[in-house]
Each structure stands twice: as C-alpha cells, then as structure tokens.
Amino acid sequence: MTQIRIFGHQNPDTDTITSAIVTADIEQQLGNEASAYRLGNIGAETQYALEHFGVKTPELLETLEDGADVILVDHNEFQQSAENIEMANILKVYDHHRIANFQTEGPLYYRAEPVGCTATILKKVYEENDLLISKEMAGLMLSAIISDTLLFKSPTTTEEDSVAAQSLAEMADIDIESYGTEMLKAGASTKDKTAEALITADAKSFEMGQRTTRIAQINVVDVDEVFERKQELEDAIHSQIDQEGYDLFVLVVTDILNSNSRVLALGTEAQSVERAFDVSLDNNSAVLEGVVSRKKQVVPQITKALS
Amino acid sequence: MTQIRIFGHQNPDTDTITSAIVTADIEQQLGNEASAYRLGNIGAETQYALEHFGVKTPELLETLEDGADVILVDHNEFQQSAENIEMANILKVYDHHRIANFQTEGPLYYRAEPVGCTATILKKVYEENDLLISKEMAGLMLSAIISDTLLFKSPTTTEEDSVAAQSLAEMADIDIESYGTEMLKAGASTKDKTAEALITADAKSFEMGQRTTRIAQINVVDVDEVFERKQELEDAIHSQIDQEGYDLFVLVVTDILNSNSRVLALGTEAQSVERAFDVSLDNNSAVLEGVVSRKKQVVPQITKALS
Numbered sequence: 001m002t003q004i005r006i007f008g009h010q011n012p013d014t015d016t017i018t019s020a021i022v023t024a025d026i027e028q029q030l031g032n033e034a035s036a037y038r039l040g041n042i043g044a045e046t047q048y049a050l051e052h053f054g055v056k057t058p059e060l061l062e063t064l065e066d067g068a069d070v071i072l073v074d075h076n077e078f079q080q081s082a083e084n085i086e087m088a089n090i091l092k093v094y095d096h097h098r099i100a101n102f103q104t105e106g107p108l109y110y111r112a113e114p115v116g117c118t119a120t121i122l123k124k125v126y127e128e129n130d131l132l133i134s135k136e137m138a139g140l141m142l143s144a145i146i147s148d149t150l151l152f153k154s155p156t157t158t159e160e161d162s163v164a165a166q167s168l169a170e171m172a173d174i175d176i177e178s179y180g181t182e183m184l185k186a187g188a189s190t191k192d193k194t195a196e197a198l199i200t201a202d203a204k205s206f207e208m209g210q211r212t213t214r215i216a217q218i219n220v221v222d223v224d225e226v227f228e229r230k231q232e233l234e235d236a237i238h239s240q241i242d243q244e245g246y247d248l249f250v251l252v253v254t255d256i257l258n259s260n261s262r263v264l265a266l267g268t269e270a271q272s273v274e275r276a277f278d279v280s281l282d283n284n285s286a287v288l289e290g291v292v293s294r295k296k297q298v299v300p301q302i303t304k305a306l307s
Numbered sequence: 308m309t310q311i312r313i314f315g316h317q318n319p320d321t322d323t324i325t326s327a328i329v330t331a332d333i334e335q336q337l338g339n340e341a342s343a344y345r346l347g348n349i350g351a352e353t354q355y356a357l358e359h360f361g362v363k364t365p366e367l368l369e370t371l372e373d374g375a376d377v378i379l380v381d382h383n384e385f386q387q388s389a390e391n392i393e394m395a396n397i398l399k400v401y402d403h404h405r406i407a408n409f410q411t412e413g414p415l416y417y418r419a420e421p422v423g424c425t426a427t428i429l430k431k432v433y434e435e436n437d438l439l440i441s442k443e444m445a446g447l448m449l450s451a452i453i454s455d456t457l458l459f460k461s462p463t464t465t466e467e468d469s470v471a472a473q474s475l476a477e478m479a480d481i482d483i484e485s486y487g488t489e490m491l492k493a494g495a496s497t498k499d500k501t502a503e504a505l506i507t508a509d510a511k512s513f514e515m516g517q518r519t520t521r522i523a524q525i526n527v528v529d530v531d532e533v534f535e536r537k538q539e540l541e542d543a544i545h546s547q548i549d550q551e552g553y554d555l556f557v558l559v560v561t562d563i564l565n566s567n568s569r570v571l572a573l574g575t576e577a578q579s580v581e582r583a584f585d586v587s588l589d590n591n592s593a594v595l596e597g598v599v600s601r602k603k604q605v606v607p608q609i610t611k612a613l614s
Contacts, residue, residue: 098414103407105607110406110419128435300412 002069004034004091007061007082008118009075011202012038014046014147014187018140019073019118020058023094026122027071029131034071037061039082043201045187049143052179053136053172064088074118076102079205094121097295101207116154116161119144123164138171146180147187150219153259156293184256188221195229195236199251206299208306211247211269214240215302217294219256226253227262227285234284237266248272250302254292261291269306276305309376311341311398314368314389315425316382318509319345321353321454321494325447326380326425327365330401333429334378336438341378344368346389350508352494356450359486360443360479371395381425383409386512401425401432404602408514423461423468426451430471445478453487454494457526460566463600491563495528502536502543506558513606515613518554518576521547522609524601526563533560534569534592541591544573555579557609561599568598576613583612 006023008016020036027034036058042050050057064070066087073094078085078101092109093102096118113121119141126133133141145165149157152165169176190198203216220226226233237249248269254261264285265273273279276298279286291297313330315323327343334341343365349357357364371377373394380401385392385408399416400409403425420428426448433440440448452472456464459472476483497505510523527533533540544556555576561568571592572580580586583605586593598604 096414098411099406099417100410102409104405105610106405107403107421107602108406108419109421110417112415112417114414114416295414303412 002033004032004069004071005037005061005064006034006071006073007037007039007058008073009080009204010039011200011204012040012042012046013202014043014049014183015118015144016074017042017046017058018049018144019094019122021055022119022122022137022140023071023073025134025137026125026129026131030129035059043187044189045147045183048183048186049140049147052183053139053143055136055140076100076112077204077206078102079207094118094125096121098299113160115158116156117145117148119148119168120158120161120164123168133168133171135172138168139174142168142172142174142176142179143183146176146183150254150256150259150292151177151180151184153256154293154296156296184219185221188219188256190218190220190222190226195232198226199233199236199240199249204294205246206303208303211306212245213248213250213269213302213306214244214246215250215252215294215298217252217254219254221255221257223253223255223262227264230264230283230285233264234266237264241267248302248306250298252288252291252294252298256292259290259292261288262286263288272302272305276301309340311339311376311378312344312368312371313341313378313380314344314346314365315380316387316511317346318507318511319347319349319353320509321350321356321490322425322451323381324349324353324365325356325451326401326429328362329426329429329444329447330378330380332441332444333432333436333438337436342366350494351496352454352490355490355493356447356454359490360446360450362443362447383407383419384511384513385409386514401428403428405606420467422465423463424452424455426455426475427465427468427471430475440475440478442479445475446481449475449479449481449483449486450490453483453490457561457563457566457599458484458487458491460563461600461603462597463603491526492528495526495563497525497527497529497533502539505533506540506543506547506556511601512553513610515610518613519552520555520557520576520609520613521551521553522557522559522601522605524559524561526561528562528564530560530562530569534571537571537590537592540571541573544571548574555609555613557605559595559598559601559605563599566597566599568595569593570595579609579612583608 006020024034024036038058064082064084068088070088071092095112199216206213248267251264252261313327331341331343345365371389371391375395377395378399402419506523513520555574558571559568
C-alpha cells in the first residue's frame with residue numbers, strides 16, 4: 001500500500017493545515033496509509049490552534065514524485081498547489097472554492113460544497129462514514145471554521161458552517177467566542193512581520209482571462225498600523241511584480257473587528273480594481289466597505305473586471 | 308425562484324438522460340424549481356427504459372441564456388455540454404468522469420466519485436437527504452447502472468454500483484438479468500441506423516495535449532454486422548474529420564456479450580492508437596481484447612500516447 005500525501009494550498013492558512021491533518025485522520029480510519037503535509041510555513045494563528053489542541057505541525061512537502069497518490073484539500077487550482085502536481089495521481093479533492101486550472105487523466109473523488117470552510121465538509125464525511133471524531137480533530141475543524149468565517153462575520157458563512165461549529169465546540173469542549181477571538185488575535189499582529197512576509201503569508205495567484213493576478217490578504221485589528229508602512233509594502237509588491245510578471249497585485253488588509261478592508265493595488269491592471277468595486281484609487285489604495293472575503297467579494301469581482 | 312435546468316452530455320446515453328430526470332426529482336423534493344433537459348436525441352436503449360417505467364422523455368434544451376442556473380450530470384467537460392455553458396451559472400455537478408476543461412467563477416457543489424455510474428452517486432444523495440425514492444426513479448437509476456456497466460461486465464463497475472443496483476432492483480421490483488439483457492439488446496441493433504448515426508450517437512470530444520480527439524462508441528451484439536459497412540463508416544468519419552478538424556477519430560465497437568472491442572481509427576494521429584494499446588492497425592482497425600470502457604480503457608491510454 002502506498003502512502004497517500006495530503007496537503008492544502010501554498011501559503012497555508014488554518015483551514016488548509018487543519019483540513020490536511022483531519023483528512024489524514026479520516027483516511028487512516030478508512031484503513032489507508034496517509035500523512036498530512038504542508039506547502040509552506042504556518043502562521044501564528046494556525047500555530048495557536050495546533051498548540052491549543054496539542055497536535056503536531058505537518059511536515060513540509062519537499063518533493064512530489066511523478067505518479068504519487070495525493071489528496072488535495074482546500075484548493076484545486078494547480079498554480080496554488082505543489083510543484084509537479086500535474087504529474088501526481090489525484091485520488092480525492094475536498095474543497096469549497098471555485099474550480100479552475102484543474103484537470104485529471106482519470107475519474108476521481110471530488111467533493112466541493114459552497115460552504116464557508118473545508119472543515120464543514122469534512123465533518124460530514126466523518127458522519128457519512130460512521131467514523132470517530134476525536135476531541136483534537138473537533139478542535140481543529142472548529143478552528144478552521146472560525147478562521148475562514150472570521151467568527152461567522154464573513155459573508156461566506158453558511159448556516160451549515162454555524163451549525164457544524166456549534167456541534168464541534170461541544171465535542172471539543174470549547175467556548176467559541178473567547179477561544180475564537182484569542183485565536184484570531186494571535187494571527188492579527190503585523191508589527192513583528194516584514195513587508196515581504198505580509199504580502200506573502202496568505203497570497204494566491206489567479207489566471208483571469210489573459211492576466212495573472214496575485215491577491216494577498218492580511219487579517220488585522222489595526223489597519224493603520226499596516227498602512228503606516230505603505231511605501232515599504234509597495235516596494236515589496238513591485239519587486240514581486242517584477243520577479244513573477246503579475247499583471248495585477250492586490251493586497252487586501254481586512255479589519256476583522258469592523259468587517260471591512262482597505263486594498264493596495266499595483267501593476268499594469270491596477271485600474272481594474274476601480275471597475276471591480278466602483279471606487280477610485282487614491283495613491284493606489286481604496287477602502288472597500290463590508291468586504292472581508294477574498295473568495296466571494298474580491299476574486300469574482302476582479303475576474304469580471306478583467307474579462 | 309428561477310427554474311434550474313438540469314442536463315447531461317451531448318449525444319445522450321441512458322445514464323445521462325435518467326440522471327437528469329432523477330436529479331430534477333431530487334431538487335424538487337428539496338423545494339427547488341427544476342426540470343430535466345436533453346441535449347440531443349435519445350437512443351433505443353434509453354427509450355426502452357423510459358417506456359418500461361412510464362417516464363416521459365425530457366425536452367430538448369434549445370437555448371441556454373447567459374447566467375441561467377444549471378446543474379450538470381454525468382459530464383463536466385464544456386465541449387461535451389450545452390452551447391454557451393461558459394456563460395451559465397453552474398450550481399452543481401454530479402459526475403463520475405475525469406475533470407477537464409471545466410471551470411467556474413465562484414464556488415459550487417461538485418460531487419464526483421470514481422464509480423461506474425452517476426446514478427450510484429444519486430442514490431446516495433437521496434439517502435443522505437432522507438428523500439423518497441419512487442419506484443420509477445429506482446427503475447431509472449437501475450437502468451443507468453446496467454447501461455454504464457454493461458450488466459456489471461465493464462471494469463468500471465465497482466462494488467458500490469453492484470450493491471446499489473441490487474437495492475434499486477428490489478425497490479423497482481425488477482429482475483436485473485432479464486430486464487438488463489432486454490434493455491441492452493434494445494440499443495444494440497445497428498441494421499436500421501445510418502453510418503452517420505452510428506458514429507454520432509455516443510461520441511465525445513476530448514482535448515488531449517494539443518490534439519482534438521473524437522471517440523465514438525457503439526455497443527453491439529454482432530461486431531461483424533458493423534464492420535461489413537467499414538467503407539461507409541470510414542467515409543462518414545472522414546467527412547466529420549474534415550468538418551470539425553479532429554486530429555484523431557476512434558470508433559469503438561464493443562461486443563457486449565463477449566466483452567471486447569474492435570476499433571476503427573482515422574486521422575493524422577491514428578498511429579497513437581497503436582502506441583496506446585500496443586497493437587498494429589490493419590486497414591485502420593484492430594481488436595482490443597477485454598476493452599469495453601471508453602472512460603477507463605480508452606481515454607487515459609490515448610491521452611498518454613498523445614502527450
């Protein structure tokens with residue numbers, strides 16, 4: 001029996017890391033040899049969750065051999081996945097994003113639902129297969145839902161996410177509000193991070209029409225603290241645009257307490273952000289009222305503006 | 308509430324037509340307005356099944372408006388779908404094929420499993436949602452499984468398909484073996500069909516590397532009856548190659564009683580069939596022992612040979 005490698009997207013966030021760990025647990029209970037991996041360094045928020053429930057950080061995936069059996073969680077677009085993913089044997093996908101730049105040679109198990117978090121789907125998979133949800137796994141799935149929905153404030157939150165979170169909180173014996181606020185705050189400090197770390201930590205690339213767009217997001221409690229370093233951030237972004245050839249780079253700085261975002265848009269297609277959100281960029285920046293979700297409130301809008 | 312349009316692939320077979328009908332029933336039970344459609348004429352096998360269970364043939368989908376809400380069943384590749392599918396709002400997909408040439412702007416519900424038949428997945432959806440399976444819907448799902456698995460002889464057949472079929476046969480009060488043989492035979496006669504009908508009825512296009520391949524399949528009880536008309540078939544295939552620009556056209560004539568196939572391969576990439584199956588083409592034709600499944604035993608092999 002070969003080892004199944006399970007991983008989420010590059011620049012891993014809490015849902016991606018915990019979903020890999022949880023899916024490995026599911027596969028092991030189903031009798032398969034499987035291990036969770038990560039495609040990059042974990043952030044302070046994820047570390048808080050892992051430490052709280054006493055679960056080890058997955059190993060870094062160094063190389064992916066041709067033909068390796070893999071399961072993807074929390075992503076499907078190849079440019080967000082492991083290098084050499086085109087040559088892997090994708091057995092399953094658990095995801096809650098749009099499908100794009102993804103293909104396989106043969107049939108597979110693909111489970112996507114338009115919910116706020118991959119963990120909400122994984123909880124159903126445990127139940128459908130009559131598997132045991134340990135306290136640790138319940139805590140990790142709960143952490144993922146809190147993270148992806150920003151404590152249920154994101155418009156990506158569905159009734160299913162809230163119900164799943166309530167039930168997981170009981171299994172893990174956790175007070176959602178106090179644990180969730182502490183966990184989000186743990187990941188929200190920007191002072192000790194370099195500009196490069198801020199624009200890299202949660203950044204994803206998207207092919208939109210003929211353009212390559214990079215959209216990075218930071219969740220913070222103090223937006224001004226970030227924009228005091230605007231020049232430094234712009235330099236770091238320009239350097240990435242030059243290196244990677246992005247047509248558009250958008251940094252979305254999300255205020256998790258007041259539920260809106262301020263963006264910084266650079267690149268030859270920066271104007272598309274004005275069309276996408278009906279705003280004027282002032283010194284490359286604009287406030288987007290009520291916008292907290294990259295997936296639902298940023299990616300589709302810019303995709304449309306660029307097509 | 309807008310009407311959800313549900314349909315399977317072009318050149319509809321029994322699984323595609325019945326899965327559209329069954330999914331419409333599921334959506335209606337979930338409280339949504341939904342109707343099944345077809346993208347082309349139905350074959351004699353499908354007609355046999357619909358008549359046996361007293362279910363009406365779905366209407367032909369004439370046009371698909373921009374932004375229409377749709378659910379795809381039994382396919383995902385856009386070139387196998389409705390014209391204008393790129394502009395539709397794809398809410399859900401139920402499928403059991405590889406994923407390719409498929410993308411959406413936003414998140415969706417996507418349920419694919421590597422089983423022999425879409426109906427096997429739909430049966431689980433009924434159960435997961437505590438919905439009622441009527442005798443008619445059970446009969447249609449059973450017909451789809453018999454058709455796609457050639458009465459469980461195809462290597463695409465999984466344990467899940469067999470178990471689902473047994474249970475559906477009980478619900479529909481049907482003897483699988485006798486009903487299945489009659490249904491398959493109803494679709495297996497080629498005498499009354501034109502060469503063009505034979506190469507069109509169950510044909511799908513695939514993008515493979517830089518090449519466009521067309522793979523048509525006919526299930527028959529008398530392979531020689533088909534190859535007596537080889538010249539006529541070749542003329543019809545050449546005419547399609549000229550019109551559509553296919554690099555390769557493979558007609559797979561499957562003997563449903565003896566479980567093997569004879570292929571006819573034409574086009575500039577016809578040699579790839581020799582590499583794919585390690586055979587020599589004799590007058591553009593070769594016997595493929597044990598090959599009955601396009602999805603599992605033909606498409607991946609030719610994809611590899613062409614990449």
